Amino acid sequence: MPENNKLTEEKIFEAATDVFLEKGMDGARMQDIANKAGINKALLHYYFRTKDKLFSAVFEMIAKKIFRKFAPILDDSLTLEEKIRFFFKEHISFLQQNPSLPGFLLNEVNRNPARIRKLLSSVDFEMIWLKLYNQHKDEFDKYNINMETLPQFMISMVAISVFPFAAKGILQGILDRLGIDFNQYIEERKEFAADFVIRAIKK
Amino acid sequence: MPENNKLTEEKIFEAATDVFLEKGMDGARMQDIANKAGINKALLHYYFRTKDKLFSAVFEMIAKKIFRKFAPILDDSLTLEEKIRFFFKEHISFLQQNPSLPGFLLNEVNRNPARIRKLLSSVDFEMIWLKLYNQHKDEFDKYNINMETLPQFMISMVAISVFPFAAKGILQGILDRLGIDFNQYIEERKEFAADFVIRAIKK
DNA sequence: GTCTATAGAAGGATAGAC
DNA sequence: GTCTATCCTTCTATAGAC
Numbered sequence: 001m002p003e004n005n006k007l008t009e010e011k012i013f014e015a016a017t018d019v020f021l022e023k024g025m026d027g028a029r030m031q032d033i034a035n036k037a038g039i040n041k042a043l044l045h046y047y048f049r050t051k052d053k054l055f056s057a058v059f060e061m062i063a064k065k066i067f068r069k070f071a072p073i074l075d076d077s078l079t080l081e082e083k084i085r086f087f088f089k090e091h092i093s094f095l096q097q098n099p100s101l102p103g104f105l106l107n108e109v110n111r112n113p114a115r116i117r118k119l120l121s122s123v124d125f126e127m128i129w130l131k132l133y134n135q136h137k138d139e140f141d142k143y144n145i146n147m148e149t150l151p152q153f154m155i156s157m158v159a160i161s162v163f164p165f166a167a168k169g170i171l172q173g174i175l176d177r178l179g180i181d182f183n184q185y186i187e188e189r190k191e192f193a194a195d196f197v198i199r200a201i202k203k
Numbered sequence: 204m205p206e207n208n209k210l211t212e213e214k215i216f217e218a219a220t221d222v223f224l225e226k227g228m229d230g231a232r233m234q235d236i237a238n239k240a241g242i243n244k245a246l247l248h249y250y251f252r253t254k255d256k257l258f259s260a261v262f263e264m265i266a267k268k269i270f271r272k273f274a275p276i277l278d279d280s281l282t283l284e285e286k287i288r289f290f291f292k293e294h295i296s297f298l299q300q301n302p303s304l305p306g307f308l309l310n311e312v313n314r315n316p317a318r319i320r321k322l323l324s325s326v327d328f329e330m331i332w333l334k335l336y337n338q339h340k341d342e343f344d345k346y347n348i349n350m351e352t353l354p355q356f357m358i359s360m361v362a363i364s365v366f367p368f369a370a371k372g373i374l375q376g377i378l379d380r381l382g383i384d385f386n387q388y389i390e391e392r393k394e395f396a397a398d399f400v401i402r403a404i405k406k
Numbered sequence: 407g408t409c410t411a412t413a414g415a416a417g418g419a420t421a422g423a424c
Numbered sequence: 425g426t427c428t429a430t431c432c433t434t435c436t437a438t439a440g441a442c
Contacts, residue, residue, distance in 0.1 A: 024227070027229040029435070029436095040409060105373075156399060185355075189355060
């Protein structure tokens with residue numbers, strides 16, 4: 001039955017996602033994935049041939065899930081400041097629900113840059129840059145942003161949002177010692193980050 | 204001869220550092236380390252017993268190297284703005300010379316938080332926080348920083364400095380497509396980051 | 407499609423000669 | 425202290441029955 005097929009393949013895919021997120025490509029074991037999916041190893045290979053192909057499927061899904069979250073930056077109906085507030089609120093909320101994604105993606109991409117290049121090859125960054133710039137051209141004149149510093153600015157936004165999650169393994173320990181709860185810290189970061197960045201670009 | 208011992212142990216340690224930085228704990232192979240050190244596998248175990256102990260030695264060295272770089276933030280002779288400019292200039296320069304350290308540390312620490320906890324257990328974060336705050340108490344009144352937002356502010360500084368290196372695997376590809384050289388981008392970031400942060404905290 | 411059993415290779419670790 | 429040879433476990437992957 002196709003019902004059953006779909007279910008098994010999905011079960012495997014979800015189990016693989018869990019295990020790869022926790023252990024990474026190199027640390028993950030096919031046996032663990034099989035156990036978590038409630039099936040045996042042979043079935044993994046029946047559906048995905050090799051560990052590498054299974055990982056690629058999971059990696060691609062996660063990478064797309066992450067990059068999809070950047071779509072709103074091209075939204076036409078928001079002012080620059082609205083967009084900044086919206087970004088931090090939505091993006092950090094997304095990471096709150098998926099705290100292990102940043103570490104996973106950054107690590108695997110450094111280990112194998114080719115994998116992400118293939119995925120990003122269809123994205124027209126030049127167009128995005130231009131569109132974004134044109135959308136806010138008039139506003140930019142009133143802020144400390146121009147075509148040259150736009151990439152620095154964008155990466156700083158992403159850094160401020162993503163870094164606490166990518167560094168969770170260290171940060172959580174430090175915050176504990178200061179009597180600060182990690183989740184509370186992240187919750188407050190949504191507003192802090194927006195205020196911080198908006199002040200940074202105001203002339 | 205102790206001369207020779209030292210040399211061999213050092214050769215092993217350096218080779219291990221290279222391989223672990225490139226492949227991570229899980230991806231590294233003792234055989235690769237032996238090859239790179241120009242000796243055989245058995246000698247690795249003679250000097251370091253197990254892969255885990257060898258990795259721990261390398262990890263500890265790297266973690267200390269990284270955290271040592273944060274010492275200047277407690278320097279007494281600099282104003283807040285001077286300190287911020289100094290931090291980005293020095294820290295990004297350090298990362299330019301050690302671009303793979305951030306990805307390595309963040310990943311391994313997420314995989315095994317216990318390892319860094321042990322190292323950080325001797326650090327009195329509360330004292331650092333207090334000292335830092337007291338050093339600039341008067342200045343803070345004139346800036347948008349207080350005792351509550353200081354951790355948010357500090358992490359943002361680190362994020363802006365570290366993230367481009369931690370995300371090098373993605374960022375380099377994107378910058379390439381925009382016709383921007385990664386090294387040039389990083390060089391310009393030293394000043395951009397300082398300006399950005401100083402504006403962000405100015406009232 | 408799913409299972410058991412196992413091949414085949416690779417990896418960490420050790421024994422023992424020198 | 426250094427080497428060769430090898431053990432033993434683990435892991436990916438496949439063969440073959442059902």
